[in-house]
Amino acid sequence: xxxxxxxxxxxxxxxxxxxxxxxxxxxxxxxxxxxxxxxxxxxxxxxxxxxxxxxxxxxxxxxxxxxxxxxxxxxxxxxxxxxxxxxxxxxxxxxxxxxxxxxxxxxxxxxxxxxxxxxxxxxxxxxxxxxxxxxxxxxxx
Numbered sequence: 001x002x003x004x005x006x007x008x009x010x011x012x013x014x015x016x017x018x019x020x021x022x023x024x025x026x027x028x029x030x031x032x033x034x035x036x037x038x039x040x041x042x043x044x045x046x047x048x049x050x051x052x053x054x055x056x057x058x059x060x061x062x063x064x065x066x067x068x069x070x071x072x073x074x075x076x077x078x079x080x081x082x083x084x085x086x087x088x089x090x091x092x093x094x095x096x097x098x099x100x101x102x103x104x105x106x107x108x109x110x111x112x113x114x115x116x117x118x119x120x121x122x123x124x125x126x127x128x129x130x131x132x133x134x135x136x137x138x139x140x141x
Contacts, residue, residue, distance in 0.1 A: 023043050023050065023097060023115055023117060023122060024043055024044055024045055024050075025042070025043060025139065025140070026040055026041070026042050026043075026055070026139075026140040027040065027041050027042075027043060027052075027122050027137040027138065027139060027140055028040055028137060028138045028139075028140045029041055029124075029135060029137050030135060030136055030137060030138065031135075032133065032134070032135045032136075036058075036060075037058050038057070038058055039054050039055075039056060039057045039058060040054070040055050040056040040140050041053065041054055041055070041086065041087070041137070042055050043087065043115075043122075048091075048092075049089050049090060049091060049100070050087065050089075050090035050091075050092070050097050050100065050115075051085055051087055051088055051089070051090070052085070052086055052087030052102075053083060053084060053085045053086065053087075054081055054082055054083065054084050054086055054105070055082065055083070056082065057081060057082055067080055067081060067082070068080055068081060069081055069084065069103075069105045069108060070108075071105075071106075071107055071108025071109075072103065072105065072108040073108055073110075074103075074110065076103065076105075077108075081105045084103075084105065086102055086103040086104075086105065087100060087101070087102050087103075087113060087115075088100055088101050088102075088103075089101065090113065090114075090115060095116055095117070096114055096115070096116045097114065097115045097116065098113070098114035098115075099114075100112075100113045100114075101113050102124065102126045104126065111126030111127055111128060112126070112127050112128065113125065113126050113127075114127075120139065121136050121137065121138060121139075122136070122137040122138075122139075123135075123136060123137075124136075124137055
């Protein structure tokens with residue numbers, strides 16, 4: 001009985017650790033230039049791949065938002081940004097999620113993407129070849 005209880009406890013702790021390490025959920029995006037909150041992105045898993053969509057945008061008082069992605073060049077051109085899928089097709093590989101893409105609706109460009117957790121924060125890197133930019137996103141309650 002003691003072995004069963006110990007085994008159950010170890011399994012429980014492991015499953016809690018794994019769920020605490022998940023990228024799935026809602027994240028506040030932080031602008032790496034202004035250090036201000038810009039949006040809330042919901043990251044979700046579908047058929048073994050990971051995606052993210054904007055569920056809320058925080059506009060600055062001086063911004064005149066159009067609300068649509070005018071600069072997008074793919075199937076998202078002219079679509080409403082809130083609700084838009086900006087992360088597509090990430091695959092889990094050990095502690096990273098990679099081989100997907102991320103869209104910057106501000107400039108309409110699509111970048112290769114990889115994501116990983118670091119100290120409870122989500123590190124989101126968009127890159128072309130060896131040039132990259134990394135943002136740190138915070139968990140949204």
